[in-house]
Structures are given as C-alpha cells and as structure tokens.
Amino acid sequence: MEPRSLCCSLEILTQHMNTVTELIISPCHCLAVLLVACVATLYAACRRKTPIYLIDFNCYCPPSSYRLPLAMFEENQFYDDMDPEAVAFQCKIMAKSGFSELTSISPSLAQIPKIKALSFALEEAETIMCSVIKNLFEKNKINPKTIDILITNSSVFCPTPSLSAMVVNRFRMRSNIMSFNLSGMGCSAGIISMSLAKDLLRVHRNSLALIVSTETLSLNWYTGKVPSMLLSNCLFRMGGAAILMSSRVQDRHKAKYKLQHIVRTITAQDDESHGCVYQQVDPEEKEGVSISKSIVNVSGDALKKNIASLGPLVLPLREQFLYLFSIICRKMWSTGRISIYTPNFNHAFEHFCIHSGGRAIIQAVERNLRLRKQDVEPSSMTLYRFGNISSSSIWYELSYIEAKGRMKCGDRVWQIAFGSGFKCNSAVWKCVCDMKPDTSTAWRDTIHSYPVDNIMRTN
Numbered sequence: 001m002e003p004r005s006l007c008c009s010l011e012i013l014t015q016h017m018n019t020v021t022e023l024i025i026s027p028c029h030c031l032a033v034l035l036v037a038c039v040a041t042l043y044a045a046c047r048r049k050t051p052i053y054l055i056d057f058n059c060y061c062p063p064s065s066y067r068l069p070l071a072m073f074e075e076n077q078f079y080d081d082m083d084p085e086a087v088a089f090q091c092k093i094m095a096k097s098g099f100s101e102l103t104s105i106s107p108s109l110a111q112i113p114k115i116k117a118l119s120f121a122l123e124e125a126e127t128i129m130c131s132v133i134k135n136l137f138e139k140n141k142i143n144p145k146t147i148d149i150l151i152t153n154s155s156v157f158c159p160t161p162s163l164s165a166m167v168v169n170r171f172r173m174r175s176n177i178m179s180f181n182l183s184g185m186g187c188s189a190g191i192i193s194m195s196l197a198k199d200l201l202r203v204h205r206n207s208l209a210l211i212v213s214t215e216t217l218s219l220n221w222y223t224g225k226v227p228s229m230l231l232s233n234c235l236f237r238m239g240g241a242a243i244l245m246s247s248r249v250q251d252r253h254k255a256k257y258k259l260q261h262i263v264r265t266i267t268a269q270d271d272e273s274h275g276c277v278y279q280q281v282d283p284e285e286k287e288g289v290s291i292s293k294s295i296v297n298v299s300g301d302a303l304k305k306n307i308a309s310l311g312p313l314v315l316p317l318r319e320q321f322l323y324l325f326s327i328i329c330r331k332m333w334s335t336g337r338i339s340i341y342t343p344n345f346n347h348a349f350e351h352f353c354i355h356s357g358g359r360a361i362i363q364a365v366e367r368n369l370r371l372r373k374q375d376v377e378p379s380s381m382t383l384y385r386f387g388n389i390s391s392s393s394i395w396y397e398l399s400y401i402e403a404k405g406r407m408k409c410g411d412r413v414w415q416i417a418f419g420s421g422f423k424c425n426s427a428v429w430k431c432v433c434d435m436k437p438d439t440s441t442a443w444r445d446t447i448h449s450y451p452v453d454n455i456m457r458t459n
Contacts, residue, residue, distance in 0.1 A: 050202045053255035054429060055244040058136040059396050060128045060214075061442035062104035062238050069101040070094050072110070079112045083225045093234040098359045098380065102446070103237045103387035106218045114221060121157055121218035122166075128214050128240035129163065130170050136242045137171075139440065140254075142208075144171035149200050149209035153182040153189035153391055155420070156279065156289065157216035167212065178204070186277060186419025187355055189213065190391035191427050194245070195262045201247035208248060214240030215390035222288030229280075229288035235358055239389030239396065257429035260412070261313050265306040265424045273298045277420035296364050299357075302424035303365065303416070310426050311343060314412075319343040342370050349428075350411040352376065353397035355418050356383035365416065381450045385443075391417065394427075396442060403447040405437035 073094060077087040108120035152163040162181035185192050190213040197209040217236055222229050267273040276292040312320060326341035352375045354365050366376045378397035386396055394415040401407050415427040
C-alpha cells in the first residue's frame with residue numbers, strides 16, 4: 001500500500017473513532033445511562049421485602065384466686081345439677097389431661113351455680129386484653145396513639161361493638177387506626193392475625209401493629225350430656241397475649257425477633273376436616289363446641305400439607321434431597337417396605353412452639369416430626385401450667401423458652417398452630433438480639449419448678 005493511501009486510511013479511521021467517542025460520552029447518553037440505573041435501583045428497592053420485626057409480647061397470668069383444681073371442678077359440676085355420667089366423664093378426661101392444679105377459669109364459671117351472661121364475658125375479655133396491652137405498653141414505653149394497626153382475635157366470642165373497638169376506646173387510640181377483629185378462626189387465629197399484620201406492615205411501611213389473641217369462656221361453658229361437646233369444658237382455660245410488631249426502621253435495634261416465614265394451610269374442602277371442631281346445638285337445645293375423635297388424624301394430615309410448603313423454605317438441601325429421594329424410591333419400588341424419610345427439623349430450628357391443644361396433639365406432632373423431649377417441653381409445660389389457652393398458647397411457649405434463658409441471638413423458632421376449619425399455620429422467627437432470662441413474664445413465679453417429669457405419660 002502507498003504511503004499516501006495509508007495516511008488517508010488512518011485519517012478516516014481517526015475521524016470515525018472520534019465520532020464514536022463523542023457519541024459514547026455525549027451528555028444525552030450519560031443521562032440515559034443514569035436514568036436506567038436509577039430505575040433499576042428503585043425497582044430493586046421496591047422488590048425488596050420490608051423486614052417485619054417482633055418488638056415484644058406479653059402473656060396474661062391469672063391471679064391465684066382464679067384457679068380451678070380438679071376437686072373444685074368436680075364439686076362445681078355436681079352442685080350445678082349436671083348429669084352424673086357427664087360429671088364422671090369430665091373428671092376422667094381432666095385426670096388424663098396433663099393439667100396441673102394451677103390452670104385458671106373465669107370467676108363467673110367458678111360460682112355455684114355458674115353464671116353465663118354477656119356482662120361477665122365482656123368483663124373477662126376486658127380483664128385479659130387490657131391487662132396484657134397495658135403491661136406491654138408500659139414495659140416498652142409505647143404511646144397508644146403511635147399504634148397504626150390493631151388486630152384482635154377471639155374465636156367464639158364476637159360482641160358488638162367489636163373487641164378491637166373496645167381496645168381503641170379503652171386506650172384512646174387514634175381515629176385513623178386500621179382496626180380488625182377476627183372471629184371463628186379457632187386456635188390458629190393468632191398466626192392468621194400475624195399474617196394479616198405482616199401484609200399490612202409491608203404495604204404501610206414504617207408502621208406499628210398491635211395483635212391481641214384471647215378466648216372468652218364465660219358464655220361458652222357446655223352444660224349438656226354429649227361427650228364430644230363436654231371436652232371443651234375440660235380443655236380450655238383462661239389466657240391471652242398481646243404482640244407488638246413493627247416495620248419501622250428505628251425498631252430493628254430493639255426488636256427481639258425478625259419474621260422469616262408464615263405458611264397457612266386449610267383443609268376445609270374435606271368434610272371430616274371441616275366438621276372435626278364444630279359449634280352446634282345438642283338435642284336438648286344446649287349450645288357448645290363438639291370436638292371429634294378424628295382431630296388427631298385430621299391435624300396430622302393438615303400438618304403434612306403445611307410442611308410440604310414450609311419445608312423447601314427452611315430445610316437444608318441435604319434434608320430436602322433425602323426426602324425427595326425416599327419418595328422416588330417408594331414410587332419405583334412400591335412394595336411398602338420403603339418408608340418416606342422424615343426430615344430432621346432440628347437442622348432448621350433450635351426451638352419449637354407447638355400449640356398446646358391437648359396431650360394427644362403434642363404427642364402426635366412429636367412422633368410425626370421425630371422431635372426430642374426437650375423440643376416439646378415448652379408445649380407440654382404450657383399445657384400443664386395453663387391448659388389449652390387457644391390462640392395465645394404459642395406465645396406462652398415462647399415466653400417459657402425466654403424465661404429459661406435458652407434463646408440466643410441467631411436462634412430460629414417454629415410456631416405451629418392448629419384450629420377449626422381445619423387449619424394448620426406456621427410462623428418462623430429468627431432471634432436478632434442477645435436475650436437474658438425475662439423475669440416479668442407469666443412464668444415469673446413458677447419457672448424454677450419446670451420441667452415437671454412424666455406428666456405427658458400419665459394414663
């Protein structure tokens with residue numbers, strides 16, 4: 001190539017390079033790149049889930065005057081003109097219940113004769129709910145007017161005005177507070193309330209939510225003869241809890257736990273599941289809640305379906321692989337000799353809070369999940385000390401773990417609740433602080449006495 005041609009080619013190439021460089025570094029192009037980067041950053045920020053924190057909670061501890069020992073229970077039933085066979089049946093169930101002599105009941109039901117009146121039910125609800133809320137606010141220095149979301153739940157007691165309205169009135173909360181009252185949701189309503197609070201806190205960022213879970217017994221004591229409806233008299237006792245959740249950035253440093261997952265399961269499409277816990281009227285026109293013998297099997301089926309959704313979220317890959325591999329082997333060689341692998345949930349959680357619905361329920365979960373005795377200790381001790389306290393039981397169990405000084409920063413907790421419908425709901429929390437034993441809980445006077453040996457094996 002001639003020198004002149006080579007020079008011309010180099011000049012042309014240089015001009016093209018200059019043109020390209022001008023295009024690349026032009027202000028319009030830089031602005032476009034910056035705009036795209038900003039949009040991508042905003043999109044990523046919007047997609048990022050708002051963290052939900054549990055600041056604190058408080059459980060109701062009834063005064064000793066509300067206690068219902070077995071001897072008092074039996075005497076009151078006789079003097080209340082109940083059928084002798086019904087009294088004998090209830091005493092037999094109570095003896096096997098795994099309850100201590102410290103479980104409590106509303107004073108109106110300890111009188112002879114029992115008084116079932118709306119005024120007493122309202123008084124019971126107000127006593128429990130306002131007590132736990134007041135203690136929670138005082139301990140954490142919370143002004144009631146800073147609460148943005150209020151959710152109350154009580155399954156079988158649904159007065160007008162609602163329980164949430166009663167709380168707003170008592171604590172003079174703001175007029176624009178988002179208040180909700182859940183009823184008919186059974187013992188799993190506490191986690192349903194948490195699920196609702198979680199969704200609201202993520203939509204309304206930098207907000208504070210108060211949840212109050214309880215059950216009122218005063219209007220729901222059954223006085224008939226049907227055994228399945230007498231069970232509720234033997235199982236349910238007085239209790240309640242207030243829970244403070246937050247999506248505020250400033251609360252992350254004082255929070256106890258961070259919410260990881262909530263998984264809800266309902267099996268109401270099956271008639272047996274739908275009817276195993278059912279409010280109805282007996283042949284003598286007496287109202288009560290019937291608890292079917294199939295409840296253990298129904299709860300087991302609901303738990304399996306719940307775990308099928310929860311497992312992939314929490315279990316290590318090794319446990320998931322072993323579970324799937326066992327299913328494949330069972331299908332390929334369907335001789336029945338290959339059992340499906342039960343994942344080891346101790347690799348996913350350090351603590352378990354299983355709804356203390358009854359001895360049979362706790363034992364079934366322990367057996368099906370192959371848990372250790374210490375894993376179900378909080379549940380069995382809650383049942384022993386307080387009885388079945390409905391949707392608030394999982395908080396008494398968490399309080400037990402804290403009072404024992406077992407909760408450490410980084411520990412993971414699995415709360416499992418069962419309820420009518422039939423429902424099985426799970427909540428997973430992660431401890432985000434160094435926690436010392438809490439001496440201000442419902443266990444404050446008796447925690448040193450537990451665990452009590454062998455109560456779950458009583459015949």
